[in-house]
Amino acid sequence: MAFGAAYPFIVYAGIGHVPPAAFVGLALAVLAIRAVWLRGEGRDAVVLGALAAVGLGLLALLSIDGMVAAKAYPVLMSLAFAAAFGGSLLFPPTLVERFAAMAGTVATAPARRYMRRVTLVWFFFLLANAGVSGWTALAEDPAVWALYNGLLSYLLMGLLMGGELVVRRWVRRRAKGGAE
Numbered sequence: 001m002a003f004g005a006a007y008p009f010i011v012y013a014g015i016g017h018v019p020p021a022a023f024v025g026l027a028l029a030v031l032a033i034r035a036v037w038l039r040g041e042g043r044d045a046v047v048l049g050a051l052a053a054v055g056l057g058l059l060a061l062l063s064i065d066g067m068v069a070a071k072a073y074p075v076l077m078s079l080a081f082a083a084a085f086g087g088s089l090l091f092p093p094t095l096v097e098r099f100a101a102m103a104g105t106v107a108t109a110p111a112r113r114y115m116r117r118v119t120l121v122w123f124f125f126l127l128a129n130a131g132v133s134g135w136t137a138l139a140e141d142p143a144v145w146a147l148y149n150g151l152l153s154y155l156l157m158g159l160l161m162g163g164e165l166v167v168r169r170w171v172r173r174r175a176k177g178g179a180e
C-alpha cells in the first residue's frame with residue numbers, strides 16, 4: 001500500500017531523469033515481492049499480483065510511449081482488484097464476506113446480502129478509479145497523474161471505507177430495532 005501511494009511521486013520526480021522502463025521494472029519487482037509476501041494470504045492475492053504484473057509487462061512491451069506504461073501501475077492495480085471483487089460476485093463467497101470471516105464474523109443471510117452489495121460498490125468504484133487513473137496517465141500534465149494516483153484516489157478509498165462503516169452501523173442498528 002505504501003509503495004502504491006509513493007509510486008506516482010517517484011515517477012513524477014524521475015520524469016526526465018530516469019528512463020520509463022526503469023519505472024516499469026520497479027513496478028514489476030514490487031508486484032513480484034508483493035506476490036511472494038502475500039502467497040500465505042491465499043491464492044487470490046497471488047493471482048491479483050500476477051494479473052497486474054502480466055498486464056503491466058504487456059503494456060510496456062506494446063506501448064509506443066514508455067511513460068504511459070510507467071503510469072499504468074495504478075490502472076492495472078485497480079483493474080486487478082476490480083476483477084477480484086467482480087469474480088467473487090460470480091463465485092461466492094464475496095471478498096467482503098471473506099474479509100468478515102477472517103475477522104471472525106459469522107454472516108447471517110441478511111448480512112451476506114449486505115456484503116454482496118458492498119462488494120458490488122467496491123467493484124464499480126475500482127472500475128471508475130481505473131478509468132480516472134487511465135485518463136490521468138494519458139493527460140499531458142504528469143502532476144495531475146501524480147496528484148490523483150498518489151493522493152486523491154486514496155482519499156476517495158478512505159471516504160468509501162468510512163462511509164461504508166457508517167452505513168454498516170446504521171444497518172446493524174436498524175436490524176436490531178434501533179439499539180446497537
